[in-house]
Amino acid sequence: MNQFLLTPIEYLKGVGPQRAALLSSEVGVRTFGDLLNYFPFRYIDRSRYHQVSDLIELDSFAQLKGRIIQVVESGGTRHKRLTAKFQDESGVIDLVWFQGAKWIKPLLKAGVEYQVFGKAKQYGSTWSIPHPELTEWKDVHQKTGLQPVYPSTEKLSSKGLHSKGIEKLTAALVLQIKDKIPETLPLELLQENRMISREQSLYLVHRPDTEQHFHQARFRLKFEELFLLQMELQIRKQITTQRSQGFVFKDVGKVFTDFYEHFMPFQLTNAQKRVLKEIRKDFLSGHHMNRLLQGDVGSGKTLVALLTMLMAIDNGFQAALMAPTEILAQQHYETIGSLLNGLPVELRLLTGSIKKKEREHIHAGLLDGSIQILVGTHALLEDVVQFANLGVVVIDEQHRFGVAQRAKMRGKNTIPPHVLVMTATPIPRTLAMTFYGDLDVSVIDELPPGRKPVTTMHRYESHRLRLFGFLREQIALGRQVYIVYPLINESEKLDFNNLMEGYEAISRAFPLPEYKVSMVHGKMKPEDKDFEMQRFLKGETQIMVATTVIEVGVNVPNASVMVIESAERFGLSQLHQLRGRVGRGAEQSYCILMTGQKLSKETLKRLETMVRTNDGFEIAEVDLQLRGPGDIMGTQQSGMLDLKIADLSKDAQIVVLAREQSRALLLADPDLTQPKHATLNLILREALKSRPNWGRIA
Numbered sequence: 001m002n003q004f005l006l007t008p009i010e011y012l013k014g015v016g017p018q019r020a021a022l023l024s025s026e027v028g029v030r031t032f033g034d035l036l037n038y039f040p041f042r043y044i045d046r047s048r049y050h051q052v053s054d055l056i057e058l059d060s061f062a063q064l065k066g067r068i069i070q071v072v073e074s075g076g077t078r079h080k081r082l083t084a085k086f087q088d089e090s091g092v093i094d095l096v097w098f099q100g101a102k103w104i105k106p107l108l109k110a111g112v113e114y115q116v117f118g119k120a121k122q123y124g125s126t127w128s129i130p131h132p133e134l135t136e137w138k139d140v141h142q143k144t145g146l147q148p149v150y151p152s153t154e155k156l157s158s159k160g161l162h163s164k165g166i167e168k169l170t171a172a173l174v175l176q177i178k179d180k181i182p183e184t185l186p187l188e189l190l191q192e193n194r195m196i197s198r199e200q201s202l203y204l205v206h207r208p209d210t211e212q213h214f215h216q217a218r219f220r221l222k223f224e225e226l227f228l229l230q231m232e233l234q235i236r237k238q239i240t241t242q243r244s245q246g247f248v249f250k251d252v253g254k255v256f257t258d259f260y261e262h263f264m265p266f267q268l269t270n271a272q273k274r275v276l277k278e279i280r281k282d283f284l285s286g287h288h289m290n291r292l293l294q295g296d297v298g299s300g301k302t303l304v305a306l307l308t309m310l311m312a313i314d315n316g317f318q319a320a321l322m323a324p325t326e327i328l329a330q331q332h333y334e335t336i337g338s339l340l341n342g343l344p345v346e347l348r349l350l351t352g353s354i355k356k357k358e359r360e361h362i363h364a365g366l367l368d369g370s371i372q373i374l375v376g377t378h379a380l381l382e383d384v385v386q387f388a389n390l391g392v393v394v395i396d397e398q399h400r401f402g403v404a405q406r407a408k409m410r411g412k413n414t415i416p417p418h419v420l421v422m423t424a425t426p427i428p429r430t431l432a433m434t435f436y437g438d439l440d441v442s443v444i445d446e447l448p449p450g451r452k453p454v455t456t457m458h459r460y461e462s463h464r465l466r467l468f469g470f471l472r473e474q475i476a477l478g479r480q481v482y483i484v485y486p487l488i489n490e491s492e493k494l495d496f497n498n499l500m501e502g503y504e505a506i507s508r509a510f511p512l513p514e515y516k517v518s519m520v521h522g523k524m525k526p527e528d529k530d531f532e533m534q535r536f537l538k539g540e541t542q543i544m545v546a547t548t549v550i551e552v553g554v555n556v557p558n559a560s561v562m563v564i565e566s567a568e569r570f571g572l573s574q575l576h577q578l579r580g581r582v583g584r585g586a587e588q589s590y591c592i593l594m595t596g597q598k599l600s601k602e603t604l605k606r607l608e609t610m611v612r613t614n615d616g617f618e619i620a621e622v623d624l625q626l627r628g629p630g631d632i633m634g635t636q637q638s639g640m641l642d643l644k645i646a647d648l649s650k651d652a653q654i655v656v657l658a659r660e661q662s663r664a665l666l667l668a669d670p671d672l673t674q675p676k677h678a679t680l681n682l683i684l685r686e687a688l689k690s691r692p693n694w695g696r697i698a
């Protein structure tokens with residue numbers, strides 16, 4: 001690395017030891033290089049003027065030109081307030097000062113033209129601009145262009161390093177960078193994509209002059225960031241693929257064929273077929289499979305899992321299917337058992353509640369190889385669970401498991417078993433590419449035929465009586481109903497009380513003996529939970545009052561109505577998951593989102609999206625826009641989110657481009673040995689060393 005970039009920030013004019021210490025502790029800026037990479041998060045267009053009449057809709061800083069027509073002082077001695085009525089061609093707005101009235105007032109000259117800069121806020125019914133920047137028009141030296149806005153902190157601001165202060169520093173620094181910024185990207189790549197140099201980009205991102213330059217700079221820096229990330233991911237993948245040895249499942253054997261031809265209750269969808277082909281290809285490759293299967297709720301992942309496991313069995317291996325909850329494991333066990341009905345496959349269930357004796361039996365059967373498919377929960381992870389020759393592991397609802405748990409499953413054999421992880425939480429394409437760049441991804445993007453899309457409605461509390469009427473109608477038709485309460489944190493007392501009150505209200509509105517109501521929540525003992533769940537499953541109760549414990553995977557085809565209480569408190573993907581519990585049978589299903597009256601814009605957007613579409617990928621995209629990538633992927637992967645300038649929710653196109661370009665480059669020069677890739681090679685080797693293995697999920 002070059003000396004200039006490593007120069008301690010203390011030595012930049014205007015910094016000094018005190019501010020340097022603060023920059024380091026507050027935002028991690030220690031060197032010139034760090035500051036150059038401390039990017040503005042937004043820009044204000046100082047070349048444009050707004051109209052007073054536009055301000056109300058504009059939720060950002062605005063620049064105005066006009067005259068002060070009147071100055072008023074109000075309030076007592078303690079809450080003094082200074083107001084200037086400011087007028088342009090379109091209207092009048094108040095400029096307000098809550099502090100400093102004494103020295104500001106003499107500066108305000110009625111009738112004189114000013115440039116005003118600030119953000120309009122609503123106080124009660126009137127709009128005003130608190131503490132605007134005010135410059136007499138004659139003193140405005142026509143500044144054009146974009147003004148960068150930097151992230152700052154309270155402590156930094158207190159030492160003069162608010163956005164403006166930081167801007168002064170970066171402005172001074174970029175004046176010194178000429179010929180000091182080494183290029184990181186290969187020349188060819190720059191030319192091909194018409195990108196400007198790193199040096200130019202760093203200058204322009206801090207000091208944009210024209211709109212066009214500004215876009216060029218941002219594009220170049222975003223591309224670079226995403227490109228290097230993709231390169232890194234793909235090199236990792238190369239390394240693991242080269243190193244990994246995987247079982248070859250050569251034969252499509254008797255069990256698979258028998259099942260496929262005689263036992264399968266329906267035709268596979270095209271998407272299911274495609275995914276199975278992809279898996280089969282992995283099984284023949286000699287390398288270890290590490291595949292993520294994404295498929296919306298109800299898309300038929302279980303069948304794919306079963307067929308995958310049968311391929312292993314036919315080649316003399318064992319298979320395991322792990323699910324995150326007892327109910328789900330149980331259900332998989334039963335589904336698979338009935339699908340296999342009559343076929344000579346040894347299938348067992350292992351969960352925490354299996355009795356000791358039976359458990360020991362299972363352990364022995366796994367070790368001597370007589371058990372062929374093991375379905376279970378976390379119990380599979382225990383060290384005592386050892387297999388004779390585990391060939392493939394399928395992990396359902398993978399986001400419910402931690403990285404360590406998945407790795408543990410992989411370690412259950414000296415040659416790691418193939419791993420298929422399944423998720424019903426669609427991940428937007430750009431995120432999947434970035435987070436799972438070293439993983440193969442299959443998608444089931446087609447639902448089995450004959451499904452009626454769930455009809456979704458948003459209703460307010462005032463609609464409750466009619467809701468109950470509707471539920472009675474549905475129950476009279478022989479259907480079952482879920483009513484779900486938010487219990488986001490199961491220890492939250494208030495939530496729990498809501499659930500209980502809800503249960504009581506429902507029990508009153510749907511009284512015995514005509515109606516029977518089940519309830520499950522996270523505080524119940526697993527046996528009790530299971531008992532209640534079973535009653536509902538068998539149709540002994542018509543209503544299931546529950547918390548989100550039922551969110552994952554449960555299949556009750558006769559349940560056709562999902563009522564979600566306080567729907568405003570759920571995230572989009574959770575709402576979508578819950579809705580996926582219905583619409584599994586032949587009947588028209590309904591999802592009713594109940595909310596209070598006061599809803600934020602964002603909440604309305606969530607609800608609207610749910611009402612508008614059933615497409616999980618579309619919902620995931622909206623979710624990404626609303627919440628950003630960090631919240632979607634969870635903190636586990638947050639280390640990967642140290643993106644400095646690219647934004648995965650907005651820069652999808654650049655992600656795709658970066659991925660294509662990195663693939664092409666590695667295809668041409670897999671080991672980066674060509675001289676023109678020397679710098680790249682160096683950078684990536686550093687990156688690979690400093691970030692061991694964050695991308696792996698299994």
Ligand code: ADP
Pocket residue numbers: 266267268269272295296297298299300301302303424448449555584
């Ligand atoms: P998920 O992907 O949510 O795990 P499941 O595997 O539980 O979905 O499948 C949902 C339902 O669809 C099940 O009742 C299953 O039997 C049925 N199903 C799966 N594949 C098909 C198919 N190809 N044709 C018709 N029904 C299918």
Ligand code: MG
Pocket residue numbers: 301302396553
């Ligand atoms: Mg499932």
